Amino acid sequence: MRVPTTPSTAGGRSADEQRRTLLRTARDVADDLAADAIARDQAGKPPTDEAARLREAGLLAALTPPGPGRGTDWRTGCAVIREISAADSSVGDVLARHYVHTWGGRFYASHDHDTGLEEESVREQWLWTGAVRTPAPHDDTDGPDLTLRPRSNGYVLNGRRSVDTAVAVADQIVVDAVCAVTGDVLVVRIPPGVRGVTVEPVHDRLGQRVAGAGEVVLDRVTVALGQVLGRRPHDEESTAPFTALAEPALRLALCHVGLGNAEGALTEARDLSRGGRAHRLPGEDPDLLLTYGELASAAQTATAVVDRATEVMAQVLDTGAQLDAEAPAGVAALVATAETVTSKAALHITTRVLELADAPGLDRFWRNARVLTAHRPVAHRLRSIGEHYLNGSHRAVAAFR
Missing domain, CATH: 1.10.540.10 (Acyl-CoA dehydrogenase/oxidase, N-terminal domain)
Known part of the structure; x- marks a missing residue:
């Protein structure tokens, strides 16, 4: 090709x-x-x-x-x-x-x-997706949802896992699974077209409706040794510094998704206002100018915080295997801050633009923001930031899980 x-x-x-x-x-x-x-x-x-x-x-x-x-x-x-x-x-x-x-x-x-x-x-030109879980602070009493059983030249994989994007169209799905013999948690890639893999797309989501969320069902799927990407440690203490970047890297990338969604909402509302399709006349109502000033400032503030976290993440990724053991907690603190600020700004902006312009489809930005922020409670992130600020890197690692 x-x-x-x-x-x-x-x-x-x-x-x-x-x-x-x-x-x-x-x-x-x-x-x-x-x-x-x-x-x-x-x-x-x-x-x-x-x-x-x-x-x-x-x-x-x-x-x-x-x-x-x-x-x-x-x-x-x-x-x-x-x-x-x-x-x-x-x-x-x-x-x-x-x-x-x-x-x-x-x-x-x-x-x-x-x-x-x-x-x-x-x-x-593969399209990748997946769902890799982070080490849990306590044992999962329900047992693993995905299990691997060793066989000659590889493993057999069974179970099911929810995936947030492209479950029906991806070329590679990355998941973690527990080896039933050794207890090791292995991260593997699965081509969806192989025998034993079926997908169940989710329909009628509130938002992010075109992302292709769903569930992948794995029934005695053969996993070759070459499909094993590596090991996911059981706990934070045994996690290599570079491996510890996997979760905050994903969360930071999703901050850019949320911020882009908010910026798109604000831009579309502005264009509608300029075109005379707003509830108030553009340029003549001080309250309208005040509102746009407030929303633009919120977007720019979030941009500054996200860009700072992005720059630091880029630096530690460039460092590679020589990464300092304390660096991941500092990066995670910046990512948690970016999530907190972006979530608040995205929900605020996408809600207020519905009051500024009257047009079909503008509500999609609010619905998308709700889905993007639903699983990341602000209070949890604020506690994580506080843990890092008060107690330093060593005690903060677990707080970001």
Whole structure:
């Protein structure tokens, strides 16, 4: 299969030029997605067409970990995710989880990963998704939902797992499962088309309706040794510093999705106001100016916090296996702060724009924000931030789980 020429594959160009080219591609895709975003949200179908758009534009190949002549650095990858999310946060969600899961070989193999897998992902333009759970502070009394049983040259995998995006259209699904013999928690990748894999899409979601959430059912699925990405430690104390970045990396990527969704809502409401489709006349009502000033400030404040966390995450990812043991807790604190600020801003902005402009489909931003923030309570994040601030890195690691 021929890979489209993208900034990640074109040689002879500076990093800045490659970044600009990739962002231009993202803007073109975003414009295409925005044109029919309302109709696709109303249809709520699996993201088959959306995945094809991302693939044809080269974004699936580009948003993979950086390597010689391929991949994208963390800062640029997040910028692309936010650009797409402003047009359609469901598709941004798909792209965010794709990007983070392509890092799985690095996170769970403690950076001693198989570069051939990343090269194959770029060459074949795979779409990745998955659901890897974090170590629980207490034993799970209900037992694991996914189990592996050793066999010659691999394992047999059984169970079921909820997946938030692209469950019916992904090329690789990344999950963790407990070995029934050794008790080790292994992170594996599953091609959905293999024997024993079925998917059950979720229909009629409140928001993120085009993200393709659902459940993957695994019945005696053969897992070759080459499909094992690495081990997920049982607890925080035994987690390698680079592995500890896996969860905050995903949460930070989703911050960009939420922020992009809020920015898209504010931009659409502004354009409607300028076009005379608002409840008040633009430029003549001081209260209208005050409200837009408040919402724009909230978006810019969230942007500043998210960008700072993104910069620090990029620095520690560049450090790789030599990462200091205390660094992950500091990064997690910044990510928790970004989540807190972004969640509050996104809910506030997407609620208020409904009062400013009257147009079909504007409510999708609020519905998407509700789904994106539903599983990350602000109070829990604030306690985590407080734990890190008061007691330092060593005692804060568990607080972010």
